Amino acid sequence: MVKLSVVGIFADLDESAIADVERHVNRKTFAAGTQIIEPESDSSDVYLILSGRVRIVNYSLSGREITLEEIGAGGCVGQLSAIDGQPRSACVIAVDDTSVGILSPANFEKVVKNHPSVAWNVISELARIVRNSTRRIVDVSTLGANERVVAEILRRANNVCDDNGSALLSPVPVHSEVAGRVSTSRETVARVMSTLGRRQLVTKVDTGLFVPDVRRLEEFLSESIH
Structure with missing residues (x-):
């Protein structure tokens, strides 16, 4: 018990x-x-x-x-x-x-x-x-839907960031759950995740979603806002 x-x-x-x-x-x-x-x-x-x-x-x-x-x-x-x-x-x-x-x-x-x-x-x-x-x-x-998705991934990454400045989100965040979290659609989440992947800010691995450089992700969000 x-x-x-x-x-x-x-x-x-x-x-x-x-x-x-x-x-x-x-x-x-x-x-x-x-x-x-x-x-x-x-x-x-x-x-x-x-x-x-x-x-x-x-x-x-x-x-x-x-x-x-x-x-x-x-x-x-x-x-x-x-x-x-x-x-x-x-x-x-x-x-x-x-x-x-x-x-x-x-x-x-x-x-x-x-x-x-x-x-x-x-x-x-x-x-x-x-x-x-x-x-x-x-x-x-203050943030648009795309920026809210990035901010949510960044928040999760900061919670598990290691000494090397990288983070592993395990399991991979479910699009519908992230969408509900930031008040947007699953399609928006999928589109943003695709963009982050193309920019190599996140990578899917066997154990989850890998963020190789949390600071780079933070800079990307800051640039998107401004």
């Missing part, structure tokens, strides 16, 4: 504190493709991702799926509704077979109040969400 200590908000808890939290948690497994949280629903449980991966999505008025974030083992979702009691603001879907620990709003409140380090980690996580949302708003407001 996966221990709750893998969850980031519990990182500072000792074994006895983890055992205390465990008493309040129900565990459940969702098959890949299953909807875990329905948008606008009144449920307010917090889901702790123990294994697997989930995608947080929303939908435009035209019905286009917009990917907000993907969260793997160690993350959590649903804390906003648990805090303010408002309906869900997004949909959460299991990307892989995913095991979660579920905290009811009342139990989430107990854990936060009983363990100050958890409260601080929740605050830090909410701050991260605000920063990411702000960045996305700026990107959508």
